[in-house]
Amino acid sequence: MAQHEILIAGFGGQGILSAGRILAYAGMLENKNVSWLPSYGPEMRGGTANCNVIISDEPIGSPILNSATVLIVMNSPSLEKFESYVTEGGMIITDKSLVTRSPLRKDVDVYEIPATQLASEMGNPTYACIILLGKFIAITGAVSKGSFEEALRKVLPEKYHKLIPEEMKALEVGMEYEKA
Amino acid sequence: MAVVFKRPHALKDIPMHYCPGCTHGIVHRLIAEVIDELGIEGKTVGISPVGCTYNNYEYFNCDMVQAAHGRAPAVATGVKRVNPDNIVFAYQGDGDLAAIGTAEIVHAAARGEKITVIFVNNAIYGMTSGQMAPTTLVNQVTTTTPFGRKPEIHGHPINVCELLSTLKGAVYVERVSVHDIKNIFNAKKAIKKAFKVQMANLGFSIVEVLSTCPTNWGLSPVEALKWLRDNMIPAYPLGNFKGKDLEV
Amino acid sequence: MGEKLLMKGNEVIAEAAIRAGCRFYFGYPITPQTEVMHYMAKRMPEVGGTFVQAESEIAAINMVYGAASAGGRVMTTSSSPGISLMQEGISYAACAELPLVMVNIVRCGPGLGGILPAQCDYFQSVKGGGHGDYKMVVLAPCSVQELYELTVEAFNISDRYRIITMILGDGILGQMMEAVEFRDVENIQNVEKPWAVTGTGMKREHNVITSIYIDPEVLEAHNRKLQEKYRLIEENEVRVEEYNCENADVIVVAFGTVARIVKNVIKTAEKEGIKVGLIRPVTLWPFPVKTFEKYATVPKAFLTVEMNAGQMLEDVKLAVNGKNKVDFLGRMGGMVPTQKEILDKIKELIW
CATH class of the missing domain: 3.40.50.970 (Thiamin diphosphate (ThDP)-binding fold, Pyr/PP domains)
Incomplete structure (x- = not known):
C-alpha cells in the first residue's frame, strides 16, 4: 500500500497552497484517495504557510499530518520547524535559493534545488514550488506528469490556461534536475 | 340604515388588553383601516415586537410573526425576501426599536428593505413598568431615572426620524402624533403613504407615531394627551423628514 | 453518479x-x-x-x-x-x-x-x-x-x-x-x-408564528x-458508525475529525495485537444510546477522545450507565490529539 504524506511549507505568496491543491487533484484524477489541509491561522497573510497533502491507495484516516513521508520546504523557519516530522526513509526537498542551511537528517533522502533561481531564470519566480513538486513526482511517481497537467486544467481558471505549458516546463525542470 | 363607522376588517373582533387611555389601540386601528382601504389584507404579514404590543398578532387578521426584542426589522427582512409580493410591516416601540434593536433598524433602513415600520414612541418602557427609554425626555421621571433624566448621567434622547433620514435606503420617513383628531387623520395619511411606498417597491418606509402611556407617566388619559402635545412635540417635531414629494 | x-x-x-x-x-x-x-x-x-x-x-x-x-x-x-x-x-x-x-x-x-x-x-x-x-x-x-x-x-x-x-x-x-x-x-x-x-389570500384564518405563551397551562402543553x-x-433519527467493536479490547468514542484520527490508531494498534473499536456518533443529538447498551460490557474500557475538556464524555457515561469504565483524552485550544497519544492512552487502559 502506497501512502504519500506530503508537507509543503514556506512563506505565504509562494504558491504553496495552490501547488498542494494541484497535486491532490492529480491524485484524485488517478482514482487515489486524497486530502488537502491548509494552515489557516492568522499567519497565512504574508507569514508562513503550509499544507498537508495525502495521496493514498487506501481510504484516508486523519488529514492532519503528525509526520510526513515528504517535506518540501521553501524557507528556513519551515525547515527548523518540520525537519523532525519526516519519517525514516522519507525525503526532504528544499529550495536552496531560500533555505540557508542543509537538512541535518541522515536517515532521509535530501534534495536541494535552487528552485526560486531556476524559476526566475524562466521568468516567473512563483514557479519555484512547481519545480520542487517536479522532483517529488520524478522520484516517487506519486502521480503522473499527465495527471498533473490535467489537474492544472481543472484547478486553474480558464484565463490562466495559457500558462499551463510554462507550468509544465517548470515541472519538467524539477523532474530533470540533477538526475544522476 | 347606512353604516358610517365600523371595525376595519383587518382587525379581529377581540377586546384589546391595553390600559385605559393608551393610544396603541388608535394606531392599530389606523393600520387596519389603511390595510382595508388598500385592499392588501390577504397579502400582508405583520411583525409583532416585544413590549406592550407583544401579542398584537391576536388583533390583526393578516398573517403575523412575533419577533424577539428589537429584531422585528431583521425578521421582516427574512419574510419579505422569501415572498417579495407580500406587504410586510413591523410594529415597534421605543425600547424595541431605539435601544436593543438599534442595529437592526439602522441596517434594514440602510439596505432599503422594502418593509414598513410603524414606530410607536411614548418615551418610556411600558410593559416592564416605566423605565427610561432611549426617547425619554430630558428631566422626565421614570422608574430608572427617579430624579429625572439627566443628559450628563443618562445620555440624550434619540431622535429616530432625524437619524434614519440620513440613510439613502430610507425613502419615506415621517413623524406624526395621535394626541388629537386632526393629528390622528394626519397619522393615517402618513401610514397609508408608507404602505404605498412599499407597494411601489421604492424602499424602506417608517412612520414614527408619538403616543401616550398614561399608566407609566402617572397621568390621566386626558392629561397624558396634553403632556404629549406640550412636552414631546417640542423635542420630537412633527412632519416629513424624507419622501414628501414621492408620488405613490 | x-x-x-x-x-x-x-x-x-x-x-x-x-x-x-x-x-x-x-x-x-x-x-x-x-x-x-x-x-x-x-x-x-x-x-x-x-x-x-x-x-x-x-x-x-x-x-x-x-x-x-x-x-x-x-x-x-x-x-x-x-x-x-x-x-x-x-x-x-x-x-x-x-x-x-x-x-x-x-x-x-x-x-x-x-x-x-x-x-x-x-x-x-x-x-x-x-x-x-x-x-x-x-x-x-x-x-x-x-x-x-x-x-x-x-x-x-x-x-x-x-x-x-x-x-x-x-x-x-x-x-x-x-x-x-x-x-x-x-x-x-x-x-x-x-x-x-x-x-x-383572504382564504383562510391568519397564521401566527410565535414563541410566547403567557398562560402557564398553555405553555406547559406546548x-x-x-x-x-x-x-x-x-x-x-439516530445515526451512528460502529467500527470494529465486536471483541474490542478498548472502544474509543469520537466524533467528527477526531474519529478519523482514531481510525488510523486502530490500524496501528492492530499491528501490535490490540483490538480497538470505534463508536462514532453521527447524530450528537439524538445520541446513539442503544449502541452503547449493546457494547457496554464488551471492552475493558471505553475511551472518549475529544477536542475539548470532556463534553460528549458526559453522554457516553450516561449511556454506558456504570456498566464499564469510561476514560477520557482531550486536547484544547486548537491542539489536535495525535495518533501516538491516543495509542499510548489505550495501552495504559489495557495494561
Missing part, C-alpha cells in the same frame, strides 16, 4: 444546501467558515436565490427566523462566537417550531479564543446553548463527502419535524479539501407548509408537544 471534484468542506456545505433546495442564506463573516458565505454570495444569484450579509449574527438568525416563518428553505452558517450570539434566535425558533439549518464550524474558545479546530461547542449544541427546554438535531460529519450528504439530510430532517438541524464541524473539516461526488439528490422532500406566513416530538426524533 456525478463527477468527482476536489472541494473545500465549507464550499461543499454551500453547494449541498443549494442542491437541497435552499434558496435563502443570511450570515455574517467569521473565520473559519467564511468560504460558505463567499460561495453563497456567488451561487445564490445563479439559482434565483437570496443572499444577505447581515449586520450581525443576531440579525442573521432573525432574518433566518423570518424567512423560515415565510416557508423558505433557509440556512445560516457561523463559527463559535457567532453561534453564541445566535442563541436567542435559536431558542425562539425552537419554540416556534421553525425548520431551519445552521452550521457551526467550531473554533476554539472560550471567549474570542482562537480560530483553530475544536469541538468545544458540544454542550452548546447538544444541551441547548439558549434558554428553555429545547433540542436541535445535531449532525457531526467527518469527511467532505459526508458534509455533502448530511447537509442535504439536514434540510429534510428540519422540514420533516419542524426543527432546527445543526451541522457541527470543526475548522479542519471546513478548511480541508477532499474528493466529493454530488450524488443525485433523489430524496429531497418538499414538505407542504400550511402554517407559514405567506398572506391569508412544551409537552415539543418533548413528544423530541422523543419521536430519538426513536427515528
Whole structure:
C-alpha cells in the first residue's frame, strides 16, 4: 500500500497552497484517495504557510499530518520547524535559493534545488514550488506528469490556461534536475 | 340604515388588553383601516415586537410573526425576501426599536428593505413598568431615572426620524402624533403613504407615531394627551423628514 | 453518479444546501467558515436565490427566523462566537417550531479564543446553548463527502419535524479539501407548509408564528408537544458508525475529525495485537444510546477522545450507565490529539 504524506511549507505568496491543491487533484484524477489541509491561522497573510497533502491507495484516516513521508520546504523557519516530522526513509526537498542551511537528517533522502533561481531564470519566480513538486513526482511517481497537467486544467481558471505549458516546463525542470 | 363607522376588517373582533387611555389601540386601528382601504389584507404579514404590543398578532387578521426584542426589522427582512409580493410591516416601540434593536433598524433602513415600520414612541418602557427609554425626555421621571433624566448621567434622547433620514435606503420617513383628531387623520395619511411606498417597491418606509402611556407617566388619559402635545412635540417635531414629494 | 471534484468542506456545505433546495442564506463573516458565505454570495444569484450579509449574527438568525416563518428553505452558517450570539434566535425558533439549518464550524474558545479546530461547542449544541427546554438535531460529519450528504439530510430532517438541524464541524473539516461526488439528490422532500406566513389570500384564518405563551397551562402543553416530538426524533433519527467493536479490547468514542484520527490508531494498534473499536456518533443529538447498551460490557474500557475538556464524555457515561469504565483524552485550544497519544492512552487502559 502506497501512502504519500506530503508537507509543503514556506512563506505565504509562494504558491504553496495552490501547488498542494494541484497535486491532490492529480491524485484524485488517478482514482487515489486524497486530502488537502491548509494552515489557516492568522499567519497565512504574508507569514508562513503550509499544507498537508495525502495521496493514498487506501481510504484516508486523519488529514492532519503528525509526520510526513515528504517535506518540501521553501524557507528556513519551515525547515527548523518540520525537519523532525519526516519519517525514516522519507525525503526532504528544499529550495536552496531560500533555505540557508542543509537538512541535518541522515536517515532521509535530501534534495536541494535552487528552485526560486531556476524559476526566475524562466521568468516567473512563483514557479519555484512547481519545480520542487517536479522532483517529488520524478522520484516517487506519486502521480503522473499527465495527471498533473490535467489537474492544472481543472484547478486553474480558464484565463490562466495559457500558462499551463510554462507550468509544465517548470515541472519538467524539477523532474530533470540533477538526475544522476 | 347606512353604516358610517365600523371595525376595519383587518382587525379581529377581540377586546384589546391595553390600559385605559393608551393610544396603541388608535394606531392599530389606523393600520387596519389603511390595510382595508388598500385592499392588501390577504397579502400582508405583520411583525409583532416585544413590549406592550407583544401579542398584537391576536388583533390583526393578516398573517403575523412575533419577533424577539428589537429584531422585528431583521425578521421582516427574512419574510419579505422569501415572498417579495407580500406587504410586510413591523410594529415597534421605543425600547424595541431605539435601544436593543438599534442595529437592526439602522441596517434594514440602510439596505432599503422594502418593509414598513410603524414606530410607536411614548418615551418610556411600558410593559416592564416605566423605565427610561432611549426617547425619554430630558428631566422626565421614570422608574430608572427617579430624579429625572439627566443628559450628563443618562445620555440624550434619540431622535429616530432625524437619524434614519440620513440613510439613502430610507425613502419615506415621517413623524406624526395621535394626541388629537386632526393629528390622528394626519397619522393615517402618513401610514397609508408608507404602505404605498412599499407597494411601489421604492424602499424602506417608517412612520414614527408619538403616543401616550398614561399608566407609566402617572397621568390621566386626558392629561397624558396634553403632556404629549406640550412636552414631546417640542423635542420630537412633527412632519416629513424624507419622501414628501414621492408620488405613490 | 456525478463527477468527482476536489472541494473545500465549507464550499461543499454551500453547494449541498443549494442542491437541497435552499434558496435563502443570511450570515455574517467569521473565520473559519467564511468560504460558505463567499460561495453563497456567488451561487445564490445563479439559482434565483437570496443572499444577505447581515449586520450581525443576531440579525442573521432573525432574518433566518423570518424567512423560515415565510416557508423558505433557509440556512445560516457561523463559527463559535457567532453561534453564541445566535442563541436567542435559536431558542425562539425552537419554540416556534421553525425548520431551519445552521452550521457551526467550531473554533476554539472560550471567549474570542482562537480560530483553530475544536469541538468545544458540544454542550452548546447538544444541551441547548439558549434558554428553555429545547433540542436541535445535531449532525457531526467527518469527511467532505459526508458534509455533502448530511447537509442535504439536514434540510429534510428540519422540514420533516419542524426543527432546527445543526451541522457541527470543526475548522479542519471546513478548511480541508477532499474528493466529493454530488450524488443525485433523489430524496429531497418538499414538505407542504400550511402554517407559514405567506398572506391569508383572504382564504383562510391568519397564521401566527410565535414563541410566547403567557398562560402557564398553555405553555406547559406546548412544551409537552415539543418533548413528544423530541422523543419521536430519538426513536427515528439516530445515526451512528460502529467500527470494529465486536471483541474490542478498548472502544474509543469520537466524533467528527477526531474519529478519523482514531481510525488510523486502530490500524496501528492492530499491528501490535490490540483490538480497538470505534463508536462514532453521527447524530450528537439524538445520541446513539442503544449502541452503547449493546457494547457496554464488551471492552475493558471505553475511551472518549475529544477536542475539548470532556463534553460528549458526559453522554457516553450516561449511556454506558456504570456498566464499564469510561476514560477520557482531550486536547484544547486548537491542539489536535495525535495518533501516538491516543495509542499510548489505550495501552495504559489495557495494561
